[in-house]
Amino acid sequence: MISGRKLVLQRMQQVLRRSSLLLGTWGPVNAEFVNPCSSICSSRFPFFALGTSLHHERAHHSRSLQSIFDFVDLSEYFITGSDYRRAPKFQNYIGPVRIDRTPDGRGRGLYVSQDVEAGDILIINNAFAASYNDIHNSQMHERIAAILKDSPRALRQFYSLAADTQQEKLAVPEVELFDDSIPYHGDDSSTPGLSESKIRKIIQVNSFSGKLTLPGHQEAGRINGLWLLPSFINHSCCPTASRLLVGETMLFMAAQNMKANDELTICYTDCMAPLRKREEVLGITCCGFRCRCERCEFEQSIQKEVEDISERYQALYDKAVEEVTAVATRRDKGPYPACRELAVLFVKLRTKLDSMKELTKLQKHWILGGYSCAFLGNWLTTGYMSDFGPPCRHLDSTAIGLVEAMKVTVPGMQRTLSFSVLLATAVKESAERLRLVELALNECVKLYGKQRPDVLRKLAQDSVQYVPFL
Numbered sequence: 001m002i003s004g005r006k007l008v009l010q011r012m013q014q015v016l017r018r019s020s021l022l023l024g025t026w027g028p029v030n031a032e033f034v035n036p037c038s039s040i041c042s043s044r045f046p047f048f049a050l051g052t053s054l055h056h057e058r059a060h061h062s063r064s065l066q067s068i069f070d071f072v073d074l075s076e077y078f079i080t081g082s083d084y085r086r087a088p089k090f091q092n093y094i095g096p097v098r099i100d101r102t103p104d105g106r107g108r109g110l111y112v113s114q115d116v117e118a119g120d121i122l123i124i125n126n127a128f129a130a131s132y133n134d135i136h137n138s139q140m141h142e143r144i145a146a147i148l149k150d151s152p153r154a155l156r157q158f159y160s161l162a163a164d165t166q167q168e169k170l171a172v173p174e175v176e177l178f179d180d181s182i183p184y185h186g187d188d189s190s191t192p193g194l195s196e197s198k199i200r201k202i203i204q205v206n207s208f209s210g211k212l213t214l215p216g217h218q219e220a221g222r223i224n225g226l227w228l229l230p231s232f233i234n235h236s237c238c239p240t241a242s243r244l245l246v247g248e249t250m251l252f253m254a255a256q257n258m259k260a261n262d263e264l265t266i267c268y269t270d271c272m273a274p275l276r277k278r279e280e281v282l283g284i285t286c287c288g289f290r291c292r293c294e295r296c297e298f299e300q301s302i303q304k305e306v307e308d309i310s311e312r313y314q315a316l317y318d319k320a321v322e323e324v325t326a327v328a329t330r331r332d333k334g335p336y337p338a339c340r341e342l343a344v345l346f347v348k349l350r351t352k353l354d355s356m357k358e359l360t361k362l363q364k365h366w367i368l369g370g371y372s373c374a375f376l377g378n379w380l381t382t383g384y385m386s387d388f389g390p391p392c393r394h395l396d397s398t399a400i401g402l403v404e405a406m407k408v409t410v411p412g413m414q415r416t417l418s419f420s421v422l423l424a425t426a427v428k429e430s431a432e433r434l435r436l437v438e439l440a441l442n443e444c445v446k447l448y449g450k451q452r453p454d455v456l457r458k459l460a461q462d463s464v465q466y467v468p469f470l
């Protein structure tokens with residue numbers, strides 16, 4: 001029997017054929033838009049002739065950082081399908097970042113120490129410990145306990161993650177503690193032993209769990225891991241950085257241009273969900289804290305005005321997932337009442353936001369971006385996936401408005417990339433299409449770092465394997 005996932009992939013291959021034609025029509029990538037105002041030359045990859053050099057001075061070394069290619073060439077890995085079993089090995093790298101106390105009671109956080117631009121590599125970190133399909137973290141716990149027994153430095157590093165005292169009193173370690181190229185002369189008498197329950201707690205708060213997938217296959221399993229320095233990165237529902245897992249190495253990129261002293265934040269969950277859903281996941285299902293990011297603080301202040309829309313969204317969401325899954329796997333041909341009603345809600349929300357003159361454009365984007373699935377479900381069930389019509393001349397301004405909101409709300413997200421590639425495939429009008437392809441490739445840089453043009457094109461084309469709803 002053919003699996004649901006395989007059917008989705010077959011369906012997506014049709015899209016891919018069209019999008020590869022589409023992305024192929026531009027020939028050499030329009031790299032100008034990746035880094036429009038640059039002047040540095042690189043003979044190795046002409047693409048990077050367009051990249052701005054990032055001069056990073058640290059006490060112990062100075063490095064001119066341009067891209068992932070300064071560390072490892074990932075082209076072959078990406079071109080051949082990002083198979084985690086063939087992932088290249090990296091050296092740890094700590095870019096222009098420092099650890100500091102947050103000013104608003106979120107404990108410690110990571111900050112950039114100089115201006116950086118979207119796609120710049122900030123941290124490359126190999127897992128302190130990782131395990132596979134280890135639902136209860138028991139293998140990881142054993143591995144970590146063994147490492148801590150043997151290495152005073154590892155014990156000191158791990159101990160610094162503990163956040164069991166009042167947030168304002170938490171010690172702030174120097175970032176150099178995590179730089180293995182600097183010799184360690186720690187005073188180990190100040191590192192108390194760690195009880196088993198404390199070790200478990202540190203693992204629980206800081207570990208990351210992600211899907212392992214192989215191209216064209218069902219999910220191959222899950223990786224659980226602990227990455228030490230990245231454990232200081234706080235969550236935000238409008239994050240500034242993106243993360244990429246290559247084998248057991250976690251890479252962190254700036255997902256937008258950032259100024260020195262800006263906080264480096266990532267999404268711990270799907271931030272393209274409305275406030276109530278994010279609160280539920282961050283507070284109860286996943287992480288156990290109330291998010292204090294600026295987007296949440298703002299949305300809480302106006303939640304009453306959109307409460308009815310938000311409640312209905314929550315009530316319809318699971319059913320809409322079923323409908324989108326059904327249409328993606330061609331198990332049925334509808335009707336799709338949940339997706340249809342979500343689309344009506346989306347229009348209602350847009351009309352409401354239009355009438356709220358006191359809100360800024362960014363604030364409107366934050367709210368709208370959170371309801372991306374309310375639009376996408378209907379778009380996927382009524383037009384795109386169920387029936388390939390001929391490309392349309394103009395796209396509905398709602399679709400274009402949404403992709404803009406998504407890009408601003410959570411930069412460097414797979415869903416925005418897939419949606420913009422699918423939209424570009426659907427539209428015929430060339431100026432609009434060009435803009436969408438530019439947008440897709442820009443999102444690609446935020447997600448994967450500055451890559452060669454052919455690699456970026458491949459990654460954008462592959463993105464349609466992900467249904468931009470699920």
Ligand SMILES: C[S@@+](CC[C@H](N)C(=O)[O-])C[C@H]1O[C@@H](n2cnc3c(N)ncnc32)[C@H](O)[C@@H]1O
Nearest residue numbers: 106107108163231232233234235289291292293
């Ligand atoms: C992986 S740690 C991040 C580093 C942590 N701030 C520290 O000082 O150790 C995750 C914890 O940081 C806090 N945190 C992270 N993001 C937050 C946010 N947006 N709002 C409130 N607390 C947050 C929560 O206590 C959470 O359990």
